[in-house]
Amino acid sequence: MRLEPRAGERIDRGKAVSFTFAGWKVTGFEGDTIASAAFAAGKRVFSRSFKYHRPRGLMCCSGHCPNCQMTVDGVPNVRVCTEPIREGAVVEGQTLDEAGVRRLATLPSRDVLQAQVVGVLAAPLQQLVTLLSAAPREFVVVLDQIIQKKQAEAA
Ligand code: FES
Secondary structure (H helix, E strand, O other): OOOOOOOOOOOOEEEEEEEEEEOEEEEEEEEOOOHHHHHHHOOOOOOEEOOOOOOOOOOOOOOOOOOOOOEEEEEEEEEEOEEOOOOEEEOOOOOOHHHHHHHHHHHHHHHHHHHHHHHHHHHHHHHHHHHHHHHHHHEEEHHHHHHHHHHHHOO
């Protein structure tokens, strides 16, 4: 579904451009992005979530989220919402190969990752507390030595 033509639009409706989207032939217009042409052709699923394989559609349409990452002419992780359409392009969904699945499977659990993040964030704070408490601690030691010296002199 496309909007009606209007003045100042970026696409040139006189120049059709065709490409393959997940095995389907899709035709858009010069000036389209791959995503805008595919969406106009009725495509709604552009990627899938890693864990549950849930369908992901266009979300930001500005190149700032992972929802539309696809493989374009063999190049993975192309955000098709900002990728200009081109004749004969081959656009495919991304699937993990066996090595990719194994790498994902060896990632630490969420709890472990959260603990690592907390550890990294806490370390500088701990160092700051140690640094700030070092000066008063040394001052107390010096005062204590002065007191002992005065007491020794008085005795
Ligand atoms: S829809 Fe978000 S980067 Fe394309």
